Amino acid sequence: MVDKFFRADIDRTINMNMDHFEGILADVWPGRTRFLFSGAFQCGPSRDWGYNLCLWTTILAPTSFFFAVPAAYVWNEISPSIVVVVVGLCLTTIFLFLACSYTDPGIIPRKEIQVLFGIQDEIRTLFGIPPQPIQSKERLFIRLPDCKLTIEDAQDDRIYLTDELVSQDYKYCTTCQIIRPPRASHCSDCDNCVLRFDHHCPFINNCVGQRNYGFFITFIISSLVLGLMILFTIVLWASRGNDTGWASETVITIVACVVGIPTGLLLLTGLGFGIYHTYLAFSGQTTREHLTGRPPQVNSPLIQAAQWIVSPRIFSRPPRLFPRMRTRVRIPIVHEAQLTAELSNSIGV
Ligand SMILES: [Zn+2]
Numbered sequence: 614m615v616d617k618f619f620r621a622d623i624d625r626t627i628n629m630n631m632d633h634f635e636g637i638l639a640d641v642w643p644g645r646t647r648f649l650f651s652g653a654f655q656c657g658p659s660r661d662w663g664y665n666l667c668l669w670t671t672i673l674a675p676t677s678f679f680f681a682v683p684a685a686y687v688w689n690e691i692s693p694s695i696v697v698v699v700v701g702l703c704l705t706t707i708f709l710f711l712a713c714s715y716t717d718p719g720i721i722p723r724k725e726i727q728v729l730f731g732i733q734d735e736i737r738t739l740f741g742i743p744p745q746p747i748q749s750k751e752r753l754f755i756r757l758p759d760c761k762l763t764i765e766d767a768q769d770d771r772i773y774l775t776d777e778l779v780s781q782d783y784k785y786c787t788t789c790q791i792i793r794p795p796r797a798s799h800c801s802d803c804d805n806c807v808l809r810f811d812h813h814c815p816f817i818n819n820c821v822g823q824r825n826y827g828f829f830i831t832f833i834i835s836s837l838v839l840g841l842m843i844l845f846t847i848v849l850w851a852s853r854g855n856d857t858g859w860a861s862e863t864v865i866t867i868v869a870c871v872v873g874i875p876t877g878l879l880l881l882t883g884l885g886f887g888i889y890h891t892y893l894a895f896s897g898q899t900t901r902e903h904l905t906g907r908p909p910q911v912n913s914p915l916i917q918a919a920q921w922i923v924s925p926r927i928f929s930r931p932p933r934l935f936p937r938m939r940t941r942v943r944i945p946i947v948h949e950a951q952l953t954a955e956l957s958n959s960i961g962v
Pocket residue numbers: 786787788789790798799800804805806
């Protein structure tokens with residue numbers, strides 16, 4: 614049911630008599646990225662839903678308790694401005710959470726998508742990859758459930774991977790069939806290469822990469838401040854006992870402990886995580902680079918040409934590297950029987 618909600622709004626069943634596939638880019642996107650509202654938003658694979666639900670609960674449960682119980686007391690007896698600040702923090706945290714989860718983390722489109730839209734040269738230029746003489750071309754396929762879509766005129770990207778590029782940490786991804794720049798990596802969960810890949814976070818159900826790292830770190834800070842404010846108001850509310858006019862002191866103490874202690878423990882965990890990511894942000898490293906002990910190479914002349922792809926600045930946000938997911942595509946279909954016949958002819962059977 615959830616997957617049906619996320620799927621693009623087009624029937625991917627291919628009629629055997631059709632010679633072209635017509636749909637939107639989201640329908641033919643390779644990898645496990647999912648799309649919402651016909652590709653207006655994107656997120657990671659469906660297997661993360663349990664972790665994602667945990668994080669939503671962690672944010673919404675204490676916040677709901679605050680608005681249901683202590684908010685009225687805080688507004689009337691302490692200061693309305695505290696409630697206003699909590700409302701602002703709550704909205705900011707939810708916005709950052711959604712931005713982090715449902716926007717492009719910096720995916721480098723696979724070769725078939727680059728060829729389909731004729732953006733190979735543009736992306737190589739952005740990455741600082743020098744041009745090479747044109748070699749023979751090949752045919753690429755996009756696999757759909759019951760057929761293959763063909764894209765002609767694709768060059769093998771490995772000819773661009775010179776020794777100089779290898780020494781600068783450029784790598785060839787055999788899955789995406791592209792050269793990815795330094796600091797990019799292939800996410801095994803989403804099955805795409807991502808710019809300045811930090812890690813795949815199942816709790817936000819997305820990769821954390823160069824384009825959403827700013828949202829990610831500000832989300833952590835915002836949610837920590839929100840949690841501290843809520844814990845602070847619960848302690849204030851509970852310490853006034855019967856003055857709150859809500860219930861007996863024993864009931865108030867029990868409720869405050871049931872809500873406050875888990876919130877406090879989660880805050881301690883979040884605080885450790887927040888300190889770690891603040892350290893990484895200030896030292897210009899990704900989580901992956903820190904854990905593998907491989908600091909980024911950012912000072913070579915070659916890389917200076919495409920400085921934004923290795924920039925350690927948190928808010929350096931490169932352009933999105935592929936067209937909008939709602940972009941319509943029309944691609945020739947090759948059915949399995951046709952491919953078998955072509956193969957038989959080529960080997961002279
Ligand atoms: Zn890849």
